[in-house]
Structures are given as C-alpha cells and as structure tokens.
Amino acid sequence: MIETLFGAGYSVKDTSIALGVSERTLFRKMGQFGLSKLAFTEIDEEELNIVVATTITEFPRCGEEMLRKVLLQKGIKVP
Incomplete structure (x- = not known):
C-alpha cells in the first residue's frame, strides 16, 4: 500500500494520513520493508x-x- 501511494505521488505526510499512522510509524515500516521515497x-x-x-x-x-x-x-x- 505504501508503494502504491508513493507511486501516485503522495508525500510521506499524505501517505501517513491516508494510512492513519504517524510519520514516524510510516518511516519505521518503510525501514522494515526496505522502502524509500527516493526511488x-x-x-x-x-x-x-x-x-x-x-x-x-x-x-x-x-x-x-x-x-x-x-x-x-x-x-x-x-x-
């Protein structure tokens, strides 16, 4: 879901809001799954x-x- 939102042009902030989590939690999950906004x-x-x-x-x-x-x-x- 994170990759999909980033692919649609969502920022980290917008993605965290859409998923109902804090930006910190989103960054932690990105680290767990090896995701980066800078791909x-x-x-x-x-x-x-x-x-x-x-x-x-x-x-x-x-x-x-x-x-x-x-x-x-x-x-x-x-x-």
Whole structure:
C-alpha cells in the first residue's frame, strides 16, 4: 500500500494520513520493508535527454516542475 501511494505521488505526510499512522510509524515500516521515497527510475543520460527534448518540444514553455510532472506521468522519476 505504501508503494502504491508513493507511486501516485503522495508525500510521506499524505501517505501517513491516508494510512492513519504517524510519520514516524510510516518511516519505521518503510525501514522494515526496505522502502524509500527516493526511488528513482534507472535511465541512462542519453535516453533521458531524448525524453526531455521531446517533452520540451511538445511543451515549449514548461518549467522544471512541469517537466518533472510530465516525466512522472511517463513513468520516469528523476532527482
């Protein structure tokens, strides 16, 4: 359930509220199951550059935050 909520874009705070537990309890459970909110997509730099270039062509006025959200919708999570 935690992975599902994180995958849907929930923050740690929102996830803890949705599950009805404290953030501390959520972090403890994440540690037990080896989960991290900072899991990023494994993608090489060349492939990422192609996806970013395509996205910028499609949305020429997008900023960093919109670009990150578009990439997330495409299943790409980057730092």
